[in-house]
Amino acid sequence: MFRRERSIPLRCSAAALCNNLSVLQVHWCVLPFRVLLVLTSHRGIQMYESDGSVMVYWHALDSGDVSPVQAVFARGIASSGHFICVGTWSGRVLVFDIPAKGPNIVLSEELAGHQTSVTDIATEPAQGQDCMADMVTADDSGLLCVWRSGPEFKLMTQIPGFGVPCPSVQLWHGTVAAGYGDGQVRLYEASTGTLHVQISAHARAICALDLAPEVGKLLSAAEDTFVHIWKLSRSPKSGHTEVEHCHAECVPDTQVCGARFCDPAGSSFAVTGYDLAEILRFSSV
Template structure:
């Protein structure tokens, strides 16, 4: 069970974008950073563990060449082995009409684009000399989301999953060059959010379903009719396999994933459901690696809602 905690006020509401919340926990400083997109700006907030806001600032996208301002499409904290970067994607970026989907993979940061290309940037240990390392061509429709985790049994390598508007998933293995491992076909429904945990891909779809696949083979393990409307965000707690799903139906659900040691199948247990009344949820993320707390944003909601297990 989870209980509502003190919310964190925003200067403006969250935009109606999928995955519109990024959370970075800094336990050593007793701080949690939050990032939320609103139009041409990103709101960055820092709060203590009890929810007291300590700092708030806004980052604005540079004006484009057109009449309308550039709109930010996502904000994401990327934790690399040697540094933490805040990455923003927007319309009219330097490499694409719009970009969406961000994930850290070792010392690389992967960014999805409208054309289906995935841009892989090589990040130096320090300094601003970021280099476009390669472009991954696996999608024919706009990329929606990207997730990554260390490869199972492979030191210094990472598995990356990319999703697109057709529901297609591509699984990649990082290295000096990225290698395409698996294609998981779509079925005509967008996949706005993906996550990875212990070689399992959790994919949330526009029809409210969550599907769990084996990353190495693309085998479908479980299909959950989780929500009545489109899923807008997924998150996985790496310490114990808790899965968070949030959707436009105003609900946030917590699920527990586990592998059966006998058959290596995936078992799913529903742990909690939380309704955010009269709110189109657009972002949700765990606030700690064990999944004992989570935060939620909603369209036209001028606060970040926080919940903690009891």
Template sequence: MVAEDLEGAEDCGVRMFRRERPIPLRSSAAALSNNLSVLQLPARDLTHFGVVHGPSAQLLSAAPEGLPLAQRQLHVKEGAGVSPPLITQVHWCVLPFRVLLVLTSHRGIQMYESDGSVMVYWHALDSGDASSSVQAMFARGIAASVHFICVGTWSGRVLVFDIPAKGPNIVLSEELAGHQTPITDIATERAQGQDGVADMVTADDSGVLCVWRVPCPSVQLWQGIVAAGYGNGQVRLYDASTGALHIQINAHARTVSALDLAPEVGKLLSAAEDTFVHIWKLNRNPESGSIEVEHCHGECVSDTQVCGARFCDPSGSSFAVTGYDLAEILRFGSV
């Protein structure tokens, strides 16, 4: 099944989201895929945002009305080199017993307490593992669930870290080899009916997807549906158990830069370099078991190369967007 092209299409019916007050950034967002992380703190009525700009990551806390309450900048751990290495991703990993902020770069992997105040773990990338002496090292793709955090690397390996309930005693417990090109993203969900087991999907630069069932989980699967975004603007939906392609959506005119899922309702967010953000509703037909998708909302961020987008809550009632050379985080809430 192929959905019709939707880039530039008008929304059908009543609009679901409206633009809210943006959050100013000290520096604009770098042109990186998935360059936005969001952590909601309902008990404190706050939302944290994380954005990468070159060798630094900017963390912001904002109240519902959009007023920034605090800002913090994180940098790559110092070491040898003429210029500071670039950060490739920043992401909050929500585990059942703690929340860690993970930062990846061309030098290594840094893990912080959720507010970024204390670094609890540092893992340096080993140049000896590079397949070519001229190949640039980096880590990219972050996911977490149960008591593991998984991080992708330039070599195609996935590093699996065992996270304790508290403290800095984090251990690299396993390395998964299944890709020949650099990892681009990782997505997981808890395996249904199996405690402590998760399904994990990893993607690489060549467009290859690997589905894993291992006791190390993390982000972006929904009820056994794998959502993948591609450089040609397509969003493809696969069945995680069989690997079968169910739906191919010509969603965007340029490279998809971010995907996110609202797990409570099965909403899928796709954002791309074509300035558009689309919201889709996923569903499984109870009779046939087939995957169905419906377009719910489209938003154009004019003259902006969108590089990050995330839902701000698990019900998908609001989302945030970053763009290259855009010195603010745009927010959209339900109408």
């Protein structure tokens, strides 16, 4: 069970910020030797020191021959080893090689697996296995691409979409958890793309998934005002992923637009809503 804690007040809602139509995502990327704060927008990709005090890298987006009516943006951020991966409107994933210190960041590779805009990227440690799939990318068509990171990233498998966007994706112990615009959560085997579980989790589009890796808890939040928490596990007999529903929290009169766990054990989580001037907090009891 979870109970509502004291909220974190904001000076104004996210919808009232002057740059709310420009900044799409902000993410702390934890690398083996440093932590960077990465920001994506319609203009480009910015990387800062972890406290936001110094910008160490700026990558402008090249619109090229894009039609004036097509939006140009970067969306989807994740780190894998000493690389930071960022998705783009064109479907390409930019891979940046990050040095141990300093601003000498290099665009080392562009991954081509998507035909529509990237929505999200998730990674997990490869655990020393050469054939381990340790990164998954999602796009507006619902297509998932599973990759193996390294000096050269390799596309392991593609999981077809269903014509519904996949706004959020997570990766846990070789299992891909994907949340879709029709409110469903699907769990796939990362290495093969085999569907293990399909859950009609929400009545409206899912806006966020998050994982508590220490305990295998999965959080899903959607525009139906609900946040659900699920427990993932592996069947000792079949080896397939199994799911148990643990908790449901309704945030009334709020269009939920983001949610995530506050710690790796999943003992608390936070929720944000459109035009809401506070961050809602919940903790286990």
